[in-house]
Amino acid sequence: MLHISLWKRVLILIIILIGVVFAAPNIFYNRVEGHNDAVAAAAKGESLTPEQQAAQAGWPDWLPSDIVNLGLDLRGGAQLLAEVNVDEVYKARVDALWPEFRKALAAERGTLGSIRRLNADPGVLRIQIGNADQIAEAQKIAETLNNPVSSLTGVGQKTLAITTQGNQLIIQLSDAEKAATDDRTMQQSLEIVRRRIDAAGTREPTIVREGSDRILIQVPGASSAQEIKQLIGTTAKLTFNSVIGTSSNPNEAVGSDQEILPSADQKGLYYILDSLPVVTGEDLTDARPDTDQNGYPAVAFRFNASAARTFGDYTQNNIGKPFAIVLDNKVISAPTIQSHIAGGSGIITGRFTVKEATDLALLLRAGALPASMTFLEERTIGPELGADSIAAGKMAAAVGAVLVVVFMIASYGTFGVFASLALAINIALIFAILSVIGGTLTLPGIAGIVLTMGTAVDANVLVFERIREELRNQQKAKAARAIELGYERAMSAIVDANVTTFLTAVILFVLGAGPVRGFAVTFLIGIITSVFTAIWVTRLFVSIWFARRRPRELVL
């Protein structure tokens, strides 16, 4: 056993070498990071500034350049967990159905009687018909408008769930359609959030879907989560509606095709609007900050061709009447149409500050969110605190390593030196694996590495103690035999002990969130590398040393 075959030796050495090479970029963290940023910029086709060129030259291309990602708690930055209110989309969908159903049912008014929409919960359409005994007929007509779901998972199911209650038809989205809608809403929300944050020009944000209706947003370097909230917290749904009248009573009864919305800047003023917009923000091709004729900040916009035509026709037919520009259910301005607006461009005025105008233009360019979001969780860590944490973690790791090494060498002499070398290789391997898999190092992750330094020597300790025992028990036993037996007999304890630890670490990884998961990752990698280093690397050292020295008597 003490003899390790050549191919195994070579393999172990290669693994060590690869580990060291891939861990090395982390020692020159800032330099490699600068290099990577410059390379990424070059790949995007940007021309590099002299500083960027210097940064790119700062690390040779042929060396590995993967480095561990620093978690937000080390780098500083902001994190938000947002829940998309997917239900809002149901309401819009169902409201849009009403005109279609009214038309279909009204065609049969002779048999059904009068048709009326009743108030109902959001996302539910309740239609009352005059002749209650004809409700089955009404349902039959309604079903003709019910289309099959177009998603893969919902094959064979209808989009709507149509039931009856007395003389009422109750129409809502079917579960399959709700699921399909949720999925689309989430895709769109992710895309829009990404566009808005990219447009704000922050560094490598992470935007991922979490669970069924949540989005996790991490922006390294952001000074506060509030900034990001402002960017993504507004839906930015823009519509142009015709104005029917104004009112001071927010609860005034309006027709079923009308809605009453407050003015954004005049308290107590409400507009009664046609709820079907003339054109919407979805039809915009461009928006940018501008100034109006008086020099106040405004937002200039441009419609696509078809919306430009619609808007042109509308203005031509309604000269002298006011129309409302509505943003997120508030009327930001209601100018009177002076003339036919052809060409599809215009400006929005509305007592903006320069920043508000800039932000609004950005939001309009990026598009509206399909539904609003609720922020469930937010974390902001200042860069100074992150830097302090790194410094503290480094210090603790260095002191911990020195203590463990001193303790091991004092206890096991030469073998302690081997174990310490294996420990250093172990740490290098952890960093190499973290870098290559793109893992994130968090503060608890550093704690996991320091803890690994303490526990990694365990497998060595088990072996060394066993060798000592064998030396004692069999006085005549040769040193080589004792070492062999030590490794052999300690093996089952090493395996059992590490498998159980591994199990808990896996559970920690699966169920843990955020920083805890960072801890689980380093801990898991640490278990694997420490078993490798303890069983193979130290044994290789021992075997080489033994072959050279050929000690008659072994002191351990």
Add this chain to the structure above:
Amino acid sequence: MAFRLKLVPEKTNFDFFKHQVATFGFSVFMVLASIVLVLVMGLNLGIDFRGGTTIRTEADQTEPVDIGAYRSAIAPLDLGDVLITQVYDPNFRADQKVVTIRIQAQDGQEAISPDTQAKVLESLKSVNKDIKIVATESIGPKVSGELIWTAIWSVLAAVAAILVYIWLRFEWQFSVGAVAALIHDVTVTVGIFALFQIKFDLSIIAALLTILGYSINDTVVVFDRLRENLVKYKKMPLREVMNLSVNETLSRTVMTSGTTLLALISLLVLGGDVIRNFVFAMTWGVIVGTYSSVYVAKNIVLFIGLDRNKEKKDPSEKFFDKTDVATD
């Protein structure tokens, strides 16, 4: 002969079961006391589990921090339950004064609203105009409610996984003993958090799972030796075989606990205040876990007893070539 540091003499013959009743009784007492402590005093739950906001502020000032001034500055905002504590750490500069402010979850809000946070900062500026917020963490009641369940599930899942593994690899009596030791470790650790009212958050759950891993590691090493010795000394009474096994592995137990504690203590002192509670839980857990491997796990196995007549073959023989062991 070269110098070797030996914390444990070469051959020990301690009778670990001499004070069996006393040590086991002590463990039972500790577990019960911990449960009572948790029930009576409750845990100082962090915002991970109860929702709310922690704001960490920093100010450059040499004079001591007046917590009262902070409190009265924030009081007019009417934020409900507010807890203000100063943070100390050997890494801080002399003029670096750090304070954390914990605010309860606000009605009708999940995460903290931008204007609440702005108002807090504004109010604090009246205490020291250079005060700045270096970190904010805000968790809504919805997420915190979910995290509690995640935490409970993860601890239960870890215990169940270990129970099954030990059962497969050893005898069922061993797995009962191991799990009893784990429950002991977790309870006693949670107990000390209740006693000193240390903040108990998600990272402490991570520490608990790590303790489980560490403690089971210790227990398994002794069990492994016990299994080996049961084959070797077929006639020796169970109690003596156990004692022998603990004695034989004692040097390893002390060495590993030693290196682990060295690493943990350097983290505890130098690793910064952000993870101090987390590291404290682990340090305490390593001590408790080492104790429980010797005094709880083995006592339980001894109480239940092993059926040594229908001795199972050492299952590790299937995995490793151990033919020469049998000739001993």
